[in-house]
Amino acid sequence: MIKVKSTLELLALLCGLLGVMPLYLYLDPAVQVLLPLAFILGIIGAKSDHYLVGPKLATVISFILFGLYLVQLNLANVVSPVVNILALLLAIRLLTEKSGRNYLQIFMLSIFCLAASTLLTLHVAFFPILVVLIFLVTTGLVLLTFYNQDPGMRLGKRQRRALLGTAAILPLGSLTLMIFFFFLLPRTQFPLWNFLNPGTTAESGFNEKVSPGIFANNAASRNLAFRAACEQLPVDSLYWRGTVLNRLEDNVWTRVEPRYESSRITGGRQVNCTIFLPSGSRYLFTPDRPLDLQGLRTQKDKDLVYKPYRPQKKDFSYEVRSSLNSSLEVNGRINRSIYLALPRRVPESIRQAAEEIAGQSDSPQSTITLLEDFFRRQNLTYSTSNLPVTANPLEEFLFNDKRGYCEYFASSFALMLRLAGVPSRLVGGYHGGEYNQLGGYYLVTDEMAHVWVEALVDDEWLRIDPSRLATNAETTLLARSRRPLPLMTRVGDFISYYWTQAVITYDMQKQFSTIRDTAKTLKDFKVEPQRFKQPALYVVALVAILLIFRTLHGYRKLSLQEKLLNRFHRAVRKRYKLNEIPESTGLLELANRLDDDDCRRFAELYAELAYSRLEWTEADKKQLQEILKRLEQHKPKD
Amino acid sequence: MTPELAGQANLLKVIDTLASRYLQGKIRVLRLAVIALLAEGHLLLEDIPGLGKTTLALALSRALGLSFGRIQCTSDLLPSDITGLSVYNREENNFRFIQGPVFNQLLLADEVNRAMPKTQSAMLEAMEEKRVTVEGKTYLLPEPFMVIATQNPTDQTGTYPLPESQLDRFLITSDIGYPPEELEKAIISKGGIRDQLDDIQPLITSEEILAARRAVREVHISDSLVDYIFRIAKGTRAHPYVLSGISTRGAIYMATAARAAAFLQRRDYVIPEDIKLVAVPVGAHRLILSPQHETLRKQEILQSVVENISVPML
Numbered sequence: 003m004i005k006v007k008s009t010l011e012l013l014a015l016l017c018g019l020l021g022v023m024p025l026y027l028y029l030d031p032a033v034q035v036l037l038p039l040a041f042i043l044g045i046i047g048a049k050s051d052h053y054l055v056g057p058k059l060a061t062v063i064s065f066i067l068f069g070l071y072l073v074q075l076n077l078a079n080v081v082s083p084v085v086n087i088l089a090l091l092l093a094i095r096l097l098t099e100k101s102g103r104n105y106l107q108i109f110m111l112s113i114f115c116l117a118a119s120t121l122l123t124l125h126v127a128f129f130p131i132l133v134v135l136i137f138l139v140t141t142g143l144v145l146l147t148f149y150n151q152d153p154g155m156r157l158g159k160r161q162r163r164a165l166l167g168t169a170a171i172l173p174l175g176s177l178t179l180m181i182f183f184f185f186l187l188p189r190t191q192f193p194l195w196n197f198l199n200p201g202t203t204a205e206s207g208f209n210e211k212v213s214p215g216i217f218a219n220n221a222a223s224r225n226l227a228f229r230a231a232c233e234q235l236p237v238d239s240l241y242w243r244g245t246v247l248n249r250l251e252d253n254v255w256t257r258v259e260p261r262y263e264s265s266r267i268t269g270g271r272q273v274n275c276t277i278f279l280p281s282g283s284r285y286l287f288t289p290d291r292p293l294d295l296q297g298l299r300t301q302k303d304k305d306l307v308y309k310p311y312r313p314q315k316k317d318f319s320y321e322v323r324s325s326l327n328s329s330l331e332v333n334g335r336i337n338r339s340i341y342l343a344l345p346r347r348v349p350e351s352i353r354q355a356a357e358e359i360a361g362q363s364d365s366p367q368s369t370i371t372l373l374e375d376f377f378r379r380q381n382l383t384y385s386t387s388n389l390p391v392t393a394n395p396l397e398e399f400l401f402n403d404k405r406g407y408c409e410y411f412a413s414s415f416a417l418m419l420r421l422a423g424v425p426s427r428l429v430g431g432y433h434g435g436e437y438n439q440l441g442g443y444y445l446v447t448d449e450m451a452h453v454w455v456e457a458l459v460d461d462e463w464l465r466i467d468p469s470r471l472a473t474n475a476e477t478t479l480l481a482r483s484r485r486p487l488p489l490m491t492r493v494g495d496f497i498s499y500y501w502t503q504a505v506i507t508y509d510m511q512k513q514f515s516t517i518r519d520t521a522k523t524l525k526d527f528k529v530e531p532q533r534f535k536q537p538a539l540y541v542v543a544l545v546a547i548l549l550i551f552r553t554l555h556g557y558r559k560l561s562l563q564e565k566l567l568n569r570f571h572r573a574v575r576k577r578y579k580l581n582e583i584p585e586s587t588g589l590l591e592l593a594n595r596l597d598d599d600d601c602r603r604f605a606e607l608y609a610e611l612a613y614s615r616l617e618w619t620e621a622d623k624k625q626l627q628e629i630l631k632r633l634e635q636h637k638p639k640d
Numbered sequence: 641m642t643p644e645l646a647g648q649a650n651l652l653k654v655i656d657t658l659a660s661r662y663l664q665g666k667i668r669v670l671r672l673a674v675i676a677l678l679a680e681g682h683l684l685l686e687d688i689p690g691l692g693k694t695t696l697a698l699a700l701s702r703a704l705g706l707s708f709g710r711i712q713c714t715s716d717l718l719p720s721d722i723t724g725l726s727v728y729n730r731e732e733n734n735f736r737f738i739q740g741p742v743f744n745q746l747l748l749a750d751e752v753n754r755a756m757p758k759t760q761s762a763m764l765e766a767m768e769e770k771r772v773t774v775e776g777k778t779y780l781l782p783e784p785f786m787v788i789a790t791q792n793p794t795d796q797t798g799t800y801p802l803p804e805s806q807l808d809r810f811l812i813t814s815d816i817g818y819p820p821e822e823l824e825k826a827i828i829s830k831g832g833i834r835d836q837l838d839d840i841q842p843l844i845t846s847e848e849i850l851a852a853r854r855a856v857r858e859v860h861i862s863d864s865l866v867d868y869i870f871r872i873a874k875g876t877r878a879h880p881y882v883l884s885g886i887s888t889r890g891a892i893y894m895a896t897a898a899r900a901a902a903f904l905q906r907r908d909y910v911i912p913e914d915i916k917l918v919a920v921p922v923g924a925h926r927l928i929l930s931p932q933h934e935t936l937r938k939q940e941i942l943q944s945v946v947e948n949i950s951v952p953m954l
Contacts, residue, residue, distance in 0.1 A: 563954050585950035588912040612954060613862045614909035 004162065006148050006155045011048045011100070013142040014108045015041065018096050020135045021112030022089055024119035024127060033086050033093075040093035053099045060098040064091060085118045102150050109139045126501035136176060141169040212247055212255040212428055212453055214395045214409040227432060227450065228287055229499060231443040232275035237434070239271075239326040241290035241454065241465070242446060244431035246305040250345050250417060253395060255428050263304040263336050265463070267291055270328025278319045278443075278502070285309060287431055287446075289324035290465070296321045305427070306330070317502055330456075330463040341425030341458060348421065349397040352414070356421030366424045366459040370466065373418055377471040380404060382411070384472035408433075408469045412453040415468035425458035433467075440496045563612065566626055570604055573633040600636075604629045647852030648906065650844035651678070654703045655904075657843060662699050662833055664826075665819035666692065671904065672814050672921050673700055673788065677849065678856045678900035681811020681893065682767050682787040684752075684925070691816045693790045694748060698837050700788075701746040704849065705842025707782070709744030711763075713755035715798060719762035723772045737774065742766050745782050745846065752789040753799045763787070764806050784849050804928055811893050812918070813925040852903070859899035860909040864952035868912060869894050872919055875945040881933040882941065890926040897922045912951040919946050 022037060029037070047053040055063070067090050071083040092111040095104055116135055120128060144165055148155050157165065230242070247255040275289055276297075286300060286308040295302070297320040299311035310318075359376060363369040385405040392398045396414045399406040412428050419426040433452035435444035454467040469475060571583055578596055589608055593601035607626055611618050655674055659667040669685070673696065676683040685693045694710075701708035711722055724740030741747060742763065749755075749763060766772050770781045789810070791802070807813070819827060827833075869891050876885030886894070895910075897918035902910045924938040 561954070567953055584947075586947050588916060588951045589953070590911060590913045591916065609911040610907075610909070613860075613865060613911050614907075615860050 004157055006145055006157060007153060008048075009157075010105050010142060010145050010149055013138050013145070014100065014105055015045065015096065017109055017112040017135060017138050017142065018092050020131050020138070021115035022092060024123065024125060024131060025085055025089060025115050028082075028085060028119075028122045029089055030082075030086050033089050037089060037093050040097045044096035044098075047097070047099065053097070055094070055098050057098055060094050064094050067091075067094075081118070081121050085115075085122070088115050088118055102146055102153075105142065105146055105149070109142050113139065126498045129501070133173070133177060136173040137170065140172040141166065144169045212409045212413060212430060213253055214399070214406060214413050225448045226280065226495070227446045227448050228280070228283070229278040229443045229445055230275050230287075230289070230435065231278070231441070232273055232289075233442075234437050235273065235289070235326065235444075239289075240434050240444075241429075241452070241467075242287040242432040242435070243290040243292065243306060243429055244285045244287050245429070246303075246307050246456070247428040247430060247453075248305075248340055249343065250413070250420075252345060252347075253413075255413060255416075257307075258340065260304045260337070260340065264333040265304070265306075266331050266333045267293060267325050267328045268331060270325035272323065272325050275322045275324060276319055277322060278317065278499075279314070281314055281316050281318070283310070284313065286320065288322045289326060290429070290431070291325060291328055291330055293323045293325055295323075332458065332461045332463070336458075336461075338425045338458070341427055342420050342423070344417075344420055348417070349394050351397055351401055352418060353421055355400070356418045359418070360422040363422065366457070369419070369422045369424050370457060370459065370464070373415065373422065374466075374468075374471060376418075377411075377415065377468060382406070382472050383474050384408075384411075384469060384478045408453045411468035411472065412455050415466065416455045416457075419455070419457055427456050429454050429456055429465075436492070438492055438496055438499075440493065441499050443499065445492075445495055562618070562623065566608070566623075566630065569630050570601075570608075570633070573630060573636075574598075574601060577633065577636050577638055579638055600629055600633050604633070647844065647848035647855065648903065650848055651852060652904065652906075654700075654843050658699050658703055658840075662836065662840065663692065663696060665823045666696060666816065669696065669814050669816050670700075671901075672812050672918075674904065675897055675900040675918065676812045677704070677784065677786050678853055678903060679811055679893070679896040680784075680853060681897070682789070682809065684807070684810040684813045685788065685790045685816060686793050686813060687790070687815045687817070688792060688794060691818065693788075693816060694750065695832070695834060695837070696816070697746065697748040697788045698834075699840060702837055702840035703843050704746070705845060706745035706784070706786075706849075708746050708748070709741030710748045710750065711741050712750045713752050713759070715754055715756055715800075717755045717759045719759050720774075722759065722763050723766065723774055726775055735775075737777070737779070739779070740772075742772060743779070743781060745784055745786070747785075747787045749787060749789040751792055753791040753801050755800065757800050760800065760802065760806060764809050768809050784846060784853065804926070807925045808887070808889065810925065811897060812921045814921050856896075856900050856903045858908070859902050861895055861899060862909070864954065865898075865910050865912060865915060866895070868915060868949070868952050869898075871949050872915070872923070872946055875949055876923065876927060876942060879941065879945055881929055881936060883928045883930045886923050886926050890923055894918060894922045916946060916951075 019041070026034065026037070043054055068087060071087045071090075074083045088111060092108065092115060095108050095111065098104070100108070112135060116128070116131060148157070228242075245257060247257050248260065249256050249258045270291075272293070273289060277287060279286070286295065286298070288295065288306075288308060291306055292308065295308050298314075298318065300320075301309045301311055303309070355376065359369060359372045363372055380400055381404060382399070383405050384407060386407045389395075389406060389410075390398050390403050395406075396410065396417065399410045400414055416426040416428055430451075430453050432446045432450045433454070434450045435446045437444055452467075452469070454465060454469070456463045457466055458464075472478070570589075574580065574592070574596070575583065577598075583592060587595075589605035590602070593605040604626060607622065607629070610616060611622055611626075651674060655667070655670055659670055663670055673683050685696075687693060697710075698708065700706075711717070720740065722740050722742050724738050724743065726735035726737045728734075729736045752760065752763075755763070766781065767785075767787050770783075770785055772779045772781065792799075818824060872894070873886040873888075873891045876882055879885065894915065898910045898914040901914040901917050902908070905914070907914075920939050920942050924942045927938045927942060929936060929938065929941070
């Protein structure tokens with residue numbers, strides 16, 4: 003026997019937790035602290051039946067907090083106060099002693115909180131939370147009706163089961179309806195509120211400018227940059243080209259769109275790749291070097307930089323054909339002066355070093371080799387933290403501190419190439435990627451943002467990655483892309499990938515084409531691993547597996563005798579076209595009535611095993627099964 | 641089945657021989673009679689005269705090698721006419737007990753409902769206790785002992801219908817029914833077979849019958865079938881037309897009769913069909929119908945109860 007009250011208490015806590023969870027990160031810090039405190043105090047209160055805050059005090063606090071946030075409320079700032087108020091009201095309700103009405107309030111507030119969270123984020127977790135929350139709230143509401151009748155009521159095991167069964171009907175029904183409405187109702191592809199004030203991802207990852215020495219730390223996060231669905235590629239070819247920076251001015255590399263330039267890609271290994279980018283991205287990333295790009299209106303620059311024609315408001319994707327490790331040959335005229343332009347001020351030490359190299363060199367190729375040797379001699383280390391902030395970061399990097407991240411390496415390398423008379427530019431993008439075997443795509447995160455150098459040697463742009471010259475390149479730069487993400491993260495990202503694709507960016511046309519594709523796939527189905535990349539097929543397979551499991555599970559619950567009997571009845575029904583065999587008919591009676599020798603043999607043997615003292619042996623089972631097989635082979639009688 | 645039970649083979653031979661040669665078309669009632677014999681019970685035949693009740697009893701007694709006694713019940717029949725009485729022997733100057741017809745192994749009590757209740761109860765007590773006490777002395781009845789009583793259900797004048805408590809002492813009640821058409825014609829053309837009965841040779845000894853009775857007691861009845869019998873009994877008790885259903889004794893008899901039926905099928909375990917076979921003959925006369933439904937046939941009510949109870953299959 004369990005008290006209805008304690009069950010309700012638990013449900014209220016769970017509901018509150020689930021409702022607030024997706025919202026938590028967006029709350030004010032003060033509220034973030036208060037919430038868990040309220041939860042804990044609420045639990046302690048319920049356990050000891052002694053509450054810190056009385057109902058009157060709670061009402062007063064509610065009003066004060068309400069007023070506090072009401073003041074902040076204005077047209078430009080609507081969501082944040084509302085969300086915080088919701089969370090606070092929920093916290094206060096959890097904190098105090100609860101009556102039936104209060105439980106109802108908690109349930110409602112939880113649902114409001116969850117609903118409010120969709121204004122701020124469209125995370126995949128919303129769906130499971132919604133399902134669980136609906137289930138919990140319906141159970142809670144059913145329990146509340148009991149609680150209202152008699153607060154001291156206790157429920158037995160059987161009653162609880164019946165209650166759960168009843169409570170399960172509602173969410174099941176509403177979830178079915180939800181699937182139906184999913185196809186009909188309009189939807190948003192971005193959080194309604196949050197897209198206006200985009201979050202905090204700008205500080206790290208890919209930059210349109212390269213300016214080493216501005217920040218002491220470059221703490222890149224593991225936030226998603228983009229996903230690229232393609233076959234698995236060699237690690238050292240994983241350069242995702244984003245932009246090309248060709249102008250160096252006061253330690254800042256920026257981009258000038260090259261006008262008169264044409265080039266040709268030859269050789270290399272061709273790959274096709276579909277890239278999924280979050281909304282708002284201004285550059286399109288491609289496996290280096292891209293041949294062409296489809297599925298989006300783009301602007302292609304001469305130096306293989308693709309930009310969307312219009313900024314995209316929602317998550318989008320495009321297909322790229324690229325040629326890995328290919329050579330990029332300059333075709334005809336090229337304005338070398340942009341790639342040789344030097345900033346007004348170049349530190350003397352760097353200039354000296356570069357001139358020294360230029361003096362020893364007899365060709366651009368040897369200049370590069372000598373420069374690489376110089377970098378190695380300097381014993382530079384790859385590091386992203388505690389870097390000196392100075393006016394001459396490159397000088398500091400090369401000769402004093404000798405620590406820096408890719409921007410330091412690339413900037414100084416390109417600068418010294420230019421000083422030595424070799425045209426050069428920086429390429430910004432990403433290096434590496436976490437291959438998700440489940441979904442067959444690369445997950446590229448912000449921390450993989452990278453800058454490398456392209457140098458013009460004998461009319462061919464060579465890719466040089468100076469970061470590899472760091473003494474600890476093996477352990478930091480490359481290890482980064484080899485370090486596998488935890489399994490849970492990978493599976494989570496896989497689910498989120500399909501959530502984005504199937505739900506957030508869902509549109510009718512796409513759905514139709516999926517259905518068409520599925521039909522086509524099923525029509526000429528061949529066992530090819532690539533086919534399994536189709537999400538629709540996953541769903542079909544999952545449903546099939548569930549069905550099979552269920553059937554098997556249901557079947558296994560029957561005893562051997564029941565299985566044999568069921569088979570016997572089926573066979574007899576089929577053969578003699580009987581609709582139903584009454585339960586009051588014995589087996590032998592049935593066999594005699596049908597005057598069927600096989601039936602009689604089965605009945606006699608079965609009866610002997612079922613009603614006598616004998617134990618079932620394997621031989622008996624086999625014999626029964628043989629009789630059944632014979633029975634089943636008979637054609638239905640006319 | 642164990643081979644040492646010669647009684648079984650011989651009993652089946654009795655049924656076979658009688659049914660094929662002397663009592664054509666009466667195999668059902670013949671089986672029930674043998675079941676009653678094996679289950680140490682008694683048989684009540686309810687049918688109109690002239691359908692071969694007496695012939696059946698005679699033929700059975702011959703084939704089974706049992707001594708046969710017969711009482712024609714009338715309203716002036718006295719208990720001593722059944723049990724016997726002591727007669728003064730002048731030469732020896734003492735009373736000598738002269739055994740009545742009850743001291744036979746197979747007793748046919750014709751038209752038992754014509755006897756007055758006092759006589760009826762004397763006979764029924766003898767049936768139940770298998771002993772007779774006359775003038776302070778107790779005499780054991782012979783083994784095996786079985787009564788086949790008949791009563792005419794249509795003839796109501798000057799009868800003392802057996803009360804339910806007395807009916808309860810009969811293990812099996814059955815009618816005989818008319819023989820099938822062709823058979824009846826043949827019987828009409830050939831005449832009765834009463835005179836052929838003398839030709840029937842005993843096919844089994846009393847010892848074998850007693851051995852068979854012991855074997856019947858050993859027949860296995862599984863728990864699920866005990867439950868089945870219980871559900872039948874319970875079903876009659878809950879039936880809306882029934883005032884009082886099958887008693888515990890009725891259920892015990894049903895199990896015993898089912899054991900005997902299984903034994904006759906050469907099985908040492910009971911199957912549901914055995915129970916279904918004996919349920920109505922054993923159970924029907926034990927039902928007491930509610931007054932407004934008294935005109936219904938008890939057999940049909942019990943049959944409907946049985947048809948609504950699921951057979952245990954596991």
